[in-house]
Amino acid sequence: MYRLEDLNPVQQLAVVHREGPLLILAGAGSGKTRVLTYRIAHLIAQGVEPWEILAITFTNKAAQEMRERAGTLVGSEGRGLWVTTFHSACVRILRQEIGNLPGYTRDFVIYDSGDQQSVLKTCLKELNLDDKKFPARAVGAVISEAKNKLLDQDNFEQQSGDYSQHQIAKVYRAYQKRLKVSNALDFDDLIMLTVSIFRQNPEVLSRYQERFRYILVDEYQDTNHAQYSLVKLLAARYRNLCVVGDDDQSVYGFRGADVQNILDFERDYPEAKVLKLEQNYRSTQSILEAANSVVCNNTERKEKSLWTKNPKGQPLIFYVADDEQDESRYVAERIKRLRNLEGRPLNDFAILYRTNAQSRVLEERLMKEGIPYRIFSEHKFYERLEIKDILAYLRVLSNPADIVNFVRILNVPKRGLGGTSLAKVLEYTEEQKMPILEAILEADYIPDLQPKARKSILAFAQLMQSLKELVNNETSVYKLVEEILNRTGYRDPLITDNTPESQARLENIAEFLSVTDEYDKKASQSKPVAADELGVELTPGLSGFLEQVSLVAEIGQLDQQEAAVVLMTMHSAKGLEFPVVFIVGLEEGIFPSIRSDLEPGLIEEERRLCYVALTRAREKVYLCHAGQRMLYGRRQYNSRSRFLEEIPYNLLEEIDPIDPPARQPKKLKSTEFSSRVSSTGLNSSAFGSPARKLGTPLVENVQEEFRLNDKVGHDKFGQGIIMGVKGEGHQTVLTINFQGQLKQLIAEYAKLTRLKA
DNA sequence: CCGATTTCCGCACAG
């Protein structure tokens, strides 16, 4: 059972709000998952049927967490409730409504980005496009972007202007054609085509509108246009749409997320109720204040001010490293000391970086120091070569038209069938317009094949035929995979090899087998009983298994409970929290990334990322800057990240209080922030300003008109207290706390009056 | 056709 008393007043309002649109602006650590799950429980308690509720998240992890937490609140009352990702919801709808998409059957397969890539390469070759001018990756990105904007191949062609766009429009068309031949959809299609079916078939849409009378969307700031439209369509009738998000945490612009969706919610739904969850339960005041003062430099954002009842905590610690080696040494050393001095377990620590390339040095250091660590999101289980191979067998068996996966396995293991034979097979398949797996049964009629190749293809065809019988006899997935492995001899070369890599592959295969076994067992229990099964219906058999795999992409991570420091990008840290957080590489050109210099708006996204990173921490934040850094095989000299300058000085300390006080721990001198080295790595003298060493004061006579903690008055913002002083003379920038609202003002222009304390 | 060698290229990323 759930208790409303466990929630703060605003959270309660969010939970009990019943009819009509609701926008919940949920700051970092404000208990939004709690609100969402309680809201689901409350709706059900108020008599809403669970199957009338649709809760959408972005990641499987979030969906699973929400399912579990909702499950403990409502128990078996939750049967029929949908708590899923956008993609998984769309797949379920599409399996049902695929009849509205000519050319597709319900066995359709989902192509991942790798599969997508190989289809694109074929298309580019077919159209004789220079793959230097049109790299498959880039073209794929354009097509994906188009789909996220709901532009199908016709719309895209219409709105394409220059030559290059017209060429891409051709590729787009060819690409869709090839997907259809393979009875395949890519991830972006799942959303775009669901929307398209809804738009073209009002009676279909109507059924779903009637069913999902209450819709909840998590991380609404991350929705792209297609997802936004999908939600809008579904909610159009009952308008019981509750969206939760934080515009300050929108960091996925690069994959089509549009912050405007959340900013415009009140325009789309004028009757919307808006609630702000501003109490943070996670971080210390210092951390929160630092995060706020960084993000308040952004212009396009909803005003909000996070606060907390938590203690002030210690200042954020700032370390200037010589280079990336020194940086990693510092991090490792700090972790060791905090473990010794404060008895912290390894799981307390997270190291966050901007790009994956930064992880290696850290890894090497941790390894050397014997500190157990775990890299979050190394490449995905289902994307490993051997797993993809086995999956390719399964996919072709389930969908005989699947060309990409056919190509993948034709010569795996080695059957002496290379590009030449493959081309002939493909040509024949295209002419005959039949599924490729059926085409090769007629290998005798395929022209121009070498006798050896012909024989080999026929043998392969018969092998697949025999495996297909197993599928038809509803053999368990486990048994099927075992038969594939045995009959193809897939593991033989790995066993012979006996290298560490081949050993790892064999282990992965063994793990895959246990995944299939688990699936067989789970799916055969017809009723979802346990609470954690809310919203997951497993179809027994191969197709159900494949769907699960396509949508989940990551294997249940149960065995990763062992204590270890975690390393991850700031992006993947979103939604997580740690007692101690290290943020490394605070350098212009790294973080913020080099690209934010030119593209407008990008810097604001980087700043939000900084906000996300800082607010992951509960107790302590360590910030590192390296004066020089080896990256991508070249040495870079970067100046300090502007984000460091945006944190008020009184919240930063350069000497960690856990150090023995050799000298008095000093506050950072503001002058140390004013000098910058140009990001080209050359010193700035070439640009007119005199070369000088970092740390040397720029201005000799500092007029200290305003000092920390001075009380000041402003005719617009009222009374405030100075939280930070940065820069000198004309450039002095003050960070002022006006009743919880942090503002950064230029002292010279702000017309401030000094008040007596 | 296959393995070895060279060349190329580089943000963030779930589904």
Place this chain on the structure above:
DNA sequence: CGGAAATCGG
């Protein structure tokens, strides 16, 4: 620098 793809030679 390191991984993936392209190219070369047997």
